Amino acid sequence: MEQLITAEIITIGDEILYGQITDTNSQWISSQLDNIGVKVKRKTAIGDERSEILGAFKSAASNVDIIIVTGGLGPTNDDITKSCFCQFFDCEEEINLKALQDVQAFFEKRGRELSPMNRLQASLPTACTPIYNQYGTAPGMWFEKEGKNFISMPGVPFEMKAMFTNDVIPLIRDKYKLFSIYHQWIKTVGIGESIIAERIKPIEDALPNQVRLAYLPSLGEVKLRLTCFESDKSIAQKQCDYWAKKILAELKEEVYSLEDINLVEYIAKQLIDKKMSLATAESCTGGYIAHQLTSVSGSSNYFKGSIVAYHNDVKQTQLKVSESILEEHGAVSEPVVKLMAEHVRKLLKTSIGVACSGIAGPNGGTQEKPVGTVWIAYSDEYKTVAKKINLGNLRENNIKLTCINVLNFIRKNLR
């Protein structure tokens, strides 16, 4: 019978607590455990302090089945993880012959001499089974006590990842009979989390226990993720498909993809499929849209370039928007943004031209055109359309949200 196996990830090291480095290890480990259907119940980060470490071990052992520990295995003095394991599992530390051979081989291979400090890396708690570290000198450790499995790995990401993939995952699969798990993405843009929640509430309320829905909001976008746990993977997949279709039917064109791709990747795919090319004429975004479009590899297949007309002179000299129109309507206006899109398309000889002009802030707003007022435009050989959007006061967000609005405007006009 399958069981829902739970895990906790414990990260040891002062540098995490000081906020000097990002703990990318625990995110990676979470996603790996999630992939095999192990439920991560908690992540804990603590410093190199004995009482904290022992407290975390004790609390985790009473809370979950698998405890993954990273960090604190280096040869330097502040690393007390091993001695904490000895205390927790009531054993001594001594040189492990298998581990010593591995460390010696590691140094021989690199023509380096084994220092006494390096030799100490083979000194392990007698209660553990060493886990081979193919890229480093600190072996991993696996402890089992009263049905709980402790796995200790070095904090160096590429050492940890290899160890986890090659040895730890098979170890866990071997220990526990795991549920099959399936994920289905539903990517939306231009609709808020709360509005989505209201619209799909009946569906959400009807979800069976084994299907979970997560909201992953980011600026301007909300990713929905359906997760299903089943004994049979194909059943899990069928379940996700069934509920994804229901959500899709409700949210309709607010959904741009059911795959795990972002909006730029989606548009890139569309443009390549349609053999279309794109250019941007940007004012308030200052090149950010072009940057986003070129952030994916292969963008030269659809993106030709951009004219960033931050100053009105450039709108006149480069984008050929006449001074009279700029004076009559102002730079942030429908006629100007339409001409920018049309002209950049013709100047750069692309099938599509997009443009934006607005007040990013925090300064430059007026009564009539407050900070956050932005005009965006789309132009192809058949039509040129524009749209006014009203954003907030935060410059950085206004730039990013304008970009997302322009990308979404491309998506809707491409259909």
Added chain:
Amino acid sequence: MEQLITAEIITIGDEILYGQITDTNSQWISSQLDNIGVKVKRKTAIGDERSEILGAFKSAASNVDIIIVTGGLGPTNDDITKSCFCQFFDCEEEINLKALQDVQAFFEKRGRELSPMNRLQASLPTACTPIYNQYGTAPGMWFEKEGKNFISMPGVPFEMKAMFTNDVIPLIRDKYKLFSIYHQWIKTVGIGESIIAERIKPIEDALPNQVRLAYLPSLGEVKLRLTCFESDKSIAQKQCDYWAKKILAELKEEVYSLEDINLVEYIAKQLIDKKMSLATAESCTGGYIAHQLTSVSGSSNYFKGSIVAYHNDVKQTQLKVSESILEEHGAVSEPVVKLMAEHVRKLLKTSIGVACSGIAGPNGGTQEKPVGTVWIAYSDEYKTVAKKINLGNLRENNIKLTCINVLNFIRKNLR
């Protein structure tokens, strides 16, 4: 008498445990607390589960003075943080009038209607004091119980950061008598962390106990931060100044600033002081340099625009680089990048033009010009200079590193 104040950061949300998003909030909060001399003892991430949340509150309250909670305040079903606070502080949830006014104002300002679900955001545990959220609809909450302070904030980074900086830090300063602390920044660019460490080792070894040196490396830059804890702020400042001067004397022109400003802000200041204007001609960076230059408010005082010539046609038609030169030398070459810089300066009528052309990768490399080969140029009325840089294989890093190299090239040629 000053005390050492301790804190725990609790992050709530299944998405963190699933490993779908990186928890950048807790790192940022750690560094902010570290800045004011509050010691972070533990970070905990848990899912939207009542028992987990209440357990974490209980454990934290017995472990530290300040508990910072982020996430779980959205309007969607999976967010149960508020009801957990009610249970923990033994109170009811009801509409808070101050919070309701804020939420209503937020929606009125954006010309949007207040949905019933949004109205619920103003419903708060009666035991809390609301904390104003200037960028979102979910207010923060501050609870105090038996000398322990709980601060709950939304998980959306820009909402959380504004709230933490404007309200939470002053609140903590006000509650506790913290050590006087002084920071001195030493901003370097174009020199690696290990090289810096070697060069200033004698200085670092001589630092007294109350002075700490932190290395904060980011792509292409290393920030050094001297921190001094003293009972008297002026003594702390004198200490930092003394050691900063020693480090500056060693690192010399690798240091661009002793203030907490980034490279773009430094260059912006220089250009405004010198009354100079700037334009960029970008190929491999696809508009990223222009985006960086316009990311700071007031950039219209020195930045006029950019021509993003991603495709060679655009280098010819817009930047007037002749086909023959492109064919003779190739797009990634000294003559081409120099002409790009010169021409964009003349076309956009600015005092400075900069340009770059390179192979960002992962594809497009050749034997002679492998991925990571980039030419950058600087042009003003007196000179046009170029430089070849060799980067790695990672597209995203190559784009960002090219930008930093161009900015540093501007800095060195401006002097």
